[in-house]
Structure formats: C-alpha cells, structure tokens
Amino acid sequence: xxxxxxxxxxxxxxxxxxxxxxxxxxxxxxxxxxxxxxxxxxxxxxxxxxxxxxxxxxxxxxxxxxxxxxxxxxxxxxxxxxxxxxxxxxxxxxxx
Numbered sequence: 001x002x003x004x005x006x007x008x009x010x011x012x013x014x015x016x017x018x019x020x021x022x023x024x025x026x027x028x029x030x031x032x033x034x035x036x037x038x039x040x041x042x043x044x045x046x047x048x049x050x051x052x053x054x055x056x057x058x059x060x061x062x063x064x065x066x067x068x069x070x071x072x073x074x075x076x077x078x079x080x081x082x083x084x085x086x087x088x089x090x091x092x093x094x095x096x
Contacts, residue, residue: 031055 031052037043048056063069070078089095 030049032046032048034044035047037045067078073081086095
C-alpha cells in the first residue's frame with residue numbers, strides 16, 4: 001500500500017498494527033518493546049528502548065544535518081517552525 005503526496009511523490013504506508021508487529025516481533029530486537037497501555041488494557045503500545053531512543057536521536061540529527069525534507073525552506077524558517085512545534089509538543093506533554 002502506498003500513500004500519495006503533493007507532486008506525485010509516493011511513500012510506503014502501513015497500518016499502525018503492522019508497524020507495531022514489525023518493531024517488536026523480532027526476538028533479537030533491542031530497539032523497541034511492547035508495553036501495556038497505562039489506562040486502556042486492551043491496547044498494547046510499542047515503545048522505544050533506551051537503545052532505540054539513542055538510534056532515533058542519531059538518525060534525527062543526521063537527517064537534520066542534511067536538511068532532509070526541507071526543500072527550499074530557509075534555515076531561519078525551519079528553526080522557527082521547529083521551535084513552534086517544540087512548544088506545542090511540550091504543552092501537550094509529548095516531550096519529557
């Protein structure tokens with residue numbers, strides 16, 4: 001299954017359950033783990049382990065360093081958007 005984007009770009013798309021299974025079904029995986037939802041017992045969450053979190057941080061920095069996905073967006077605009085999104089994420093408790 002693919003997802004259409006402006007300009008005709010396409011990217012693979014998978015349902016969240018499929019991603020959860022892909023992330024945690026590999027017994028050798030030390031990057032993620034399944035954990036129970038804190039308030040809804042019928043739901044299992046996929047959560048990054050400390051090692052997975054470190055890898056995600058390194059990947060994020062590497063992508064940011066090359067300006068991945070920004071096209072013609074200036075560094076100033078990218079910084080402003082990043083700061084605004086950080087404030088939103090902090091306000092909703094998404095950042096530690």
